[in-house]
Amino acid sequence: MLLKLLKYDFRAMWKQFSLIWGAALVLALVNRFTLFRDAGNRVRTDSGMLMFVFISVIVAMFVIAIIFVVNRFSKGLLGNEGYLMFTLPVRPWQLVLSKLICGTVTWVGCGVVAFVSPFIMAPVNWLELLQLSLWSEIFTDVFRGVMKHPGVLVLLAEFCLVILSFLVLLIAAMYLAMAVGHLFSRQRRLISVAVFIGLYILIANIYDRVFSVRFVQSLMNMATVNAYGAMLTASAIMLVPALAFLAVVCWILENRLNLE
């Protein structure tokens, strides 16, 4: 059932973001030919507007991604669409998990587009670059390097995990704020914002107290003795409250749902 939910969440996401991601990539490509001169690599002063439009699209993309995550939860579950979603033969945690996965992937997708766009825009002749025989040497060297130091791949995976953990924590905090706001009959949005800020303060305070305990400090010292342990610890520090937030969200949706 989770896969079926994901199918519809991703379909909704794709309807919205295929246009935005497409627009960002096309604008990057347009800028590639209008903003720079291939030969001199000099910026054309009359193309500033296109650059401005491109940056605006990238900024808008992230703003829309945040609104998307908020709306998919607040309208999709706590609004009228909830009448459909909560009468499907699934558990509330499956609905939440589906939205969480889709929201995280959306943000990662936006990050990828924002990362790739400058490369598309750069005044580099990619065709020439790709034909260089140097590439085989580069790949060989990289492969040898990775084989010699396989820890690099682990480090890279852990880095991705840290990023994902951060996104999950952020989305879980947003979900909890909206779910708590939903418990009130008035000023739900205002309460949700207040809860979101309150959660940040709460986590900071709890961790401040937890880390001041000597036993925890010595544990932390052992865990963060190298970069591998440090990144895993950072992920755990973010995932523990995220899971707690999600558990509370599921409980509220299971026991305190009121779509009126």
Added chain:
Amino acid sequence: MSELLIECRQLYKSYGLRPALRGVDLEVGPGRIVGLLGPNGSGKTTLIKLLCGLLRPTTGSLSVDGSAVGPYTKSVVSYLPDRMYFADWMKAVDLFDLFRDFYSGFDYQKALAMCRSLGVEPRDRLKSMSKGTKEKVQLVLVMARSAKLYLLDEPIAGVDPAARDFILRTILTNYNEEGTVLISTHLISDIEKVLDEAIFLKEGKIMLHETVDTIREKEGKSVDALFREVFQAAPMFDGEKEGF
């Protein structure tokens, strides 16, 4: 699975301090068309929402087809809410796909045929449809399912008398006859002729639960007439003295 399709025992539901249902005991068997009748605020929608799993009872027990409300009961309940639940980006066919994925008893071809007979173009965006057409789509989604329990919350409220007949005809010609249809409404005269049983709900309590035939025999009047008698509101002033 069970001889009783709906079973409520001392069902109590409150919103904060305000009670909506107060100790409801109810048993409904399969293959019935039941009218859930009561004035606004009597608890009809709350009872329906409890049955379809949108709300949790404050106290008391509730089972549908012998099971506590959960994924199983949701798979056998077909619910028509009193509002639109569509996402704007969808088309009717997207919803048909969704229902086919989640409900094994959803008949896709029947849904398309119902759309044709109701004059709905299933490939149009829901965003571009009128309110009446959206209501038809929602009705198609509910009635194209072979469910054990159909929960219809005010399906004929807010539409003209001709449309009421049309909606009722659609319901009666499409529901699974082994299942039970629970229709909540306060427009009793329009549905009385199709009902097997009537439940009168007043201030969160069941005032009466009888077959329509028994009501006519015992009371010697129609369900509509009895409803008017039971739920007659006392005027706030003396109408005769004021010249009304």
